[in-house]
Amino acid sequence: MSLLLDDTPLTDWVELPPALAGLSYLALVAGAVRGGLDAVGIPVDAVVVRDALRGDAVTEIRLTPKGPPPPEAYPFKDDE
Amino acid sequence: MRRDKSGRKNGAKRRRDGSRAEPAPTTLCPTSNPTHPAPPSTRGFNIGARLVDDYLARTRTPRCPDLRAAADAVARGAFKQYLGAAATVAPPTPGAGPGAPVRAPSWAKGGGGRRPGGVARADAAPPRPNPNPNPNPNPTPSRCPSSSTTRR
Numbered sequence: 001m002s003l004l005l006d007d008t009p010l011t012d013w014v015e016l017p018p019a020l021a022g023l024s025y026l027a028l029v030a031g032a033v034r035g036g037l038d039a040v041g042i043p044v045d046a047v048v049v050r051d052a053l054r055g056d057a058v059t060e061i062r063l064t065p066k067g068p069p070p071p072e073a074y075p076f077k078d079d080e
Numbered sequence: 081m082r083r084d085k086s087g088r089k090n091g092a093k094r095r096r097d098g099s100r101a102e103p104a105p106t107t108l109c110p111t112s113n114p115t116h117p118a119p120p121s122t123r124g125f126n127i128g129a130r131l132v133d134d135y136l137a138r139t140r141t142p143r144c145p146d147l148r149a150a151a152d153a154v155a156r157g158a159f160k161q162y163l164g165a166a167a168t169v170a171p172p173t174p175g176a177g178p179g180a181p182v183r184a185p186s187w188a189k190g191g192g193g194r195r196p197g198g199v200a201r202a203d204a205a206p207p208r209p210n211p212n213p214n215p216n217p218n219p220t221p222s223r224c225p226s227s228s229t230t231r232r
Contacts, residue, residue, distance in 0.1 A: 001151040003167040005159070029163065031124025033154055036132035038125070042150050049173070062172055065147050 002049070003033070005059040011052045024048050030061050043068065131162055 005011075014025055030046040037044050043066040050056035135141070135158050144150040148169070155167035 001147055002170045002172050003151060003155050003159070004170050005165060005167045008163055008165050010163075028124040028127070031122060032128035032131060033124075035125035035128025036135070036158065037128070037150060037154070039129040039132045040136070042144070042147065044147065060173065061167075063147065063151055 001063045003061040003063065005052075005061070007052070008059065011059060014053060016053060021054070024051065025053050026051050026059060026061070033061060033063070037063075131158065135161065 008026075008029070010025060010029065016023060016025065026048045030048050034044060034046040037046075044063045045066055047062050047064075048059070049062045050058060050060040052059045138161075139157060141153055141157070144153060151169045155169045160166040
């Protein structure tokens with residue numbers, strides 16, 4: 001699955017200086033998607049494949065499902 | 081006493097001078113090297129884990145049966161609510177389809193010509209045409225409703 005974003009505030013109001021041309025600014029959004037879905041038991045990998053901030057036509061965040069997390073070992077660490 | 085005191089002062093001065101002579105770090109961001117694409121970062125993970133609490137408290141979203149429904153809820157519900165812009169859900173673009181390595185973004189494959197030199201945006205190549213602009217503009221409503229039925 002891919003999430004296609006036409007325009008986001010992070011694209012409209014951000015301009016990357018040439019020194020930071022390799023910075024993936026939208027990685028924050030991808031990480032938030034990953035963290036949110038992970039918290040509700042849908043583990044995915046979210047990667048920014050295309051970024052409008054770097055000159056692509058649209059912004060694409062690709063979601064690839066991960067396997068279920070390994071079961072927790074018996075002495076559960078609930079206190080930490 | 082005096083000798084000790086002055087010795088300490090001199091030592092402190094020397095230390096201060098030494099620290100001043102150290103070069104300041106020049107790179108603002110270690111991942112800004114265009115030739116080495118950044119690995120998938122962990123930024124935003126905790127933001128998302130907190131936002132999903134808020135999202136589930138505000139909307140009554142049932143369990144999503146599959147990833148498609150979950151992505152739909154994220155795109156039309158959560159993105160509109162928290163980012164201010166809705167997204168559309170599409171299958172992965174065929175240009176970098178399932179056979180392509182997922183972790184290598186398209187700009188990292190060296191074909192762009194803009195990245196390696198780090199040139200400014202003005203003389204950059206025009207944006208690539210989207211090979212698959214919106215393959216599914218009207219996705220069928222899934223059982224996992226987005227923001228349309230559930231509002232605050």
